[in-house]
Amino acid sequence: MPDTLVAYIDGGARGNPGPAGYGVRIERPDGTLVEEFGEAIGVATNNIAEYRGLLAALEWARAHGCANLHVRSDSLLLVQQMLGRYKVKNAGLQPLHAKARLLAHEIGRVSFEHVRRESNADADRLANAAMDQDSGDASDADSSR
Secondary structure (H helix, E strand, C coil): CCCEEEEEEEEEECCCCEEEEEEEEEECCCCCEEEEEEEEEEEECHHHHHHHHHHHHHHHHHHCCCCEEEEEECCHHHHHHHCCCCCCCCCCCHHHHHHHHHHHHHHCEEEEEECCHHHHHHHHHHHHHHHHHHCCCCCCCCCCC
16 A cells, blocks of 8 residues: 555535435546545435535545545535535534544544545546436446445
């Protein structure tokens, strides 16, 4: 396992709240794919789906012995909250945020970067495929880890 990995994460909801899912793509710093997966999470908001994607990436990193994870997300809210720049006011996000902070601490070094949606296309594809799978549409999402 390389010292540093990059996790692209995305979450979405159709209806907000509505059928929701997340996608995660784990890469080496040179862009080589390590693993990608997504999962439908039932009815949720887009922000909850974003956090669920973050938690999945952090849990994957911890389980695979990654000690340095760079998280890239197109959710400015999530990134700013994880950096401590925005308060977590939404009661539904508070426990997810707390769990993410704990997991990040357990991993060792976790950094966060806000990226444009275009830079997060693979994670977005995985999140949409997970939502499609949940609604019965054809999908190539891999929800197993």
